[in-house]
Structure formats: structure tokens, C-alpha cells
Amino acid sequence: MSERKIIDARGTYCPGPLMELIAGMKQIEVGDELEVLSTDEGSVSDVPEWINKVGHEMVETTQEGDVWHIVVRKAK
């Protein structure tokens, strides 16, 4: 069964949610998911941009208050 790991990057600016996600992807297996919590609206566009460029999969993006939950799946 695939696993989901959470990276709580709320209120963090450096390295920031995308760089944390890139580092996190190296630590999970193909098929597993990462959920990034971000308070930076920029993550809503810059995460899919990277995911699509590398060839991983976007699972979903939801907003709860001022926190975005961005879920991605490692595809290769």
C-alpha cells in the first residue's frame, strides 16, 4: 500500500515549501505520496510546475483557511 508523508512547511520561507518537497521526494518510494502544508500561495503554482517538469504526479490541492495542502505522488 502506498504511504503518505506530511511536510509541515507552514510559515517557513527559507528553504521554503518547494525545496522541502524536492528534498522529501528523494526519501520516499515510487508510488508513495507527499503532502506539503504551505501558507505561501506561490506553492499552488510552483509545486505543479516542478512536478510536471520532472514527471511526477499531482494528486490534489485543497485550501483550509490560509493553509494549502498540496499532495503529490512520486512517479519514477
Place this chain on the structure above:
Amino acid sequence: MKILIVGGGMGGTIVANNLARRLERELRSGKAQITMLSASERHMYQPGLLYTSIGRLAPDELYRDQRSLLEPEIEFHVDPVETFDLDNNQVVTKSGKTHGYDQLVIATGSRAAPETIPGLAENSVNCYSEAAALEMLRQVRDFKGGTVGIVVGVPHKCPMIPLEVTFVLHDYFKEKGIADKVQFQYTYPIGRIHALAPVAEWATGEFAKLGINTTTLFNMKEVDGNKIVHSEEGETVDAELLVAVPPHRGMEVIEKNKLGGNGFIPTDRHSLLMEGRDNVYIVGDTTNLPISKAGSTAHFEAETVAENLAALIKFGTTVRDYDGKVFCFIEAGKERATYAMFDYNNPPAPKAPNKAVHWFKMAYNQLYWASARGLL
């Protein structure tokens, strides 16, 4: 109360000295005891390595004797920990000694791990250890011209290094009179040239003035023998001199003891307690927190942990949360600098660079030792 601090770098040293001052009476009466275990009898000023790598700071100037930085009441042993037995509140060291504790602080830092990217260690230089900085100096001195590639792995220690190493090398080749023979190809993992948006914006303008080429969304996958770097995004960078900010990991002892993936220990972002433990605090690069791996982070975390450990004795409870505070100097060239300060609730808003901040940063290179002693 027995307090054991593992790691005598920036974080561990500030926790120990700050605590020793707060608990002066308790240490004298025997009500508290502070022990530090470290892997070296010397303390390195790591930011100096950047200048060692271009021959501006001699290796011996990077070090102070660790004992001389510690308050006398602190018991100090150079005897690295090999086993963490957290269920029994004890650690076992290389020499075979067992040290028990009531409260444990782990601050063993992080290390560059170029070997985790195929071909990177063999084909690049970096400034993340004394040996690496000296090898970088040798190759930089011998460089006659061509492309300098800057490649950046994640996570890495000190977020300013990718920009700083580029500016420093640019100045170096200009002074040497070969700037017209050197091209720079700077790469960065995300879609701008620095993590902090205002810094990226400023640096983009500076790079344009200096003619430095940039490629963003570039994450190293492998490096072949011709110093061609292939990225996960399907692009390549071809360089005659490859300067790496290698991906980092925590120390092997953390991985071996299964305290955290890649050697980074799961840590509560406010209490700085190791997840699932109520008497193990994590400070500095060793945490898995998504914040800058920098001396200032270790410093602010250490102050929080020291205040709380002292409060456990004096109040019977902790009194403060870590607020995510980070402070970074940003060298802007031409003897100008600025700084960025931010925490979990306040984004950075750096001001325009000026000379005063640059001179303060220069003074800080010396003030570091006062800071480690807990005097700043």
C-alpha cells in the same frame, strides 16, 4: 538534574554556556550537572571555510580550543556518542563509557554528502570541510578559464552559500585578471535563483550586471566524467570547474541509531522536543524542521532550549516556544551587505544593502566566538 549535551558545535556550545549561567547556583550545590560529549577538541568557525577555499583565511584561523569556549562548570569529554539508548536514558560512547541523563540535547550537526549523487564527489569541488576547501583552493588557483558551473543539492547548510560562492569566485577571477576568460553558469533547485523571493529579485539584477547565466528548476541527477551535470528535469550543464553545494545529511550516528531519516531527527517545531519523547531536545542542523540550516537558527533554538531546561529546574515547567526565528547576513558585493530576519509568523523584508551592515558582518566573524560563549 543531569543534563547531557551531545555535540560541541554552534548549537551545543550555546545551550551549555547559556544553561551554565542560568544554573550557576544549582551547579555549585550539585542540584544540576551539565556534561558535553563531542567528536573534536576543536570548534570550527564554519563560515570561514568559504574564505579558506580562495586562500583568504588560513585553516588554523578557523579553530578555537573547545574547552576554552565553555564555562568551567561544564564537564567536557571528547568522546563521540555511538549508541543512543533513549528508552533507558543513556548513551554509549566510542571509548565504551555509558552516560546517563535526565534531559538530553542532541546537536550533532549535518554534513555534506556529495557521494549521494552519482559522479558528484569525483567531479566537483566544495567548501564544506577543511579538506574540501583546500582542494577547492588548489583547483580554483589552477583554473585558467572556461565555464564555472554552480550546482546546488537539497537540503544544504547555509542558504546564502550558492550566491556567496558565486560572487566570491567572480571577484577572485576578476582580481586575477582572467574575468574575460571565465563564464559562470549558476543553477538553483526551484524556479528563482534564491529561496527568499526578495533576495532572488535583487540577485537576479546583480547577476545580469556581471553577465552570470542562470538555470532554475535544476536538480542534479548525476554527473558524468566530463563534468556534465544531468538534471532530474532533463537538462544539462557543462563546466570546466564544477563548484557544488552538495546535498546534506545528518550525522551517520543518527542514521545508524534510527533516530531519523537521512540523519535528521523529527522535531516539534515549537518545543524542539524530539517527536515522541519528553526529555530529548534537538538543536541546530540535526532537526528535520523545514527552516534554514544555519548558525543563527542553531543559536536561537539553543537559547530557547537552555531557557526551558533551566526553567524545568526553577519553575518545574518549560516557559517558552521556539518561534522559528532565523537571521541571515546577505553579502551584496562592493563592501555592501544587508540581512534577512524572519520567523513562523513574519516573512522576511530585507532592506537595501549598505556599508554599515557589511562592516558589522566583518566584525561578526570575530564576534562569533563571543556568541558561542553565550555572551551575545
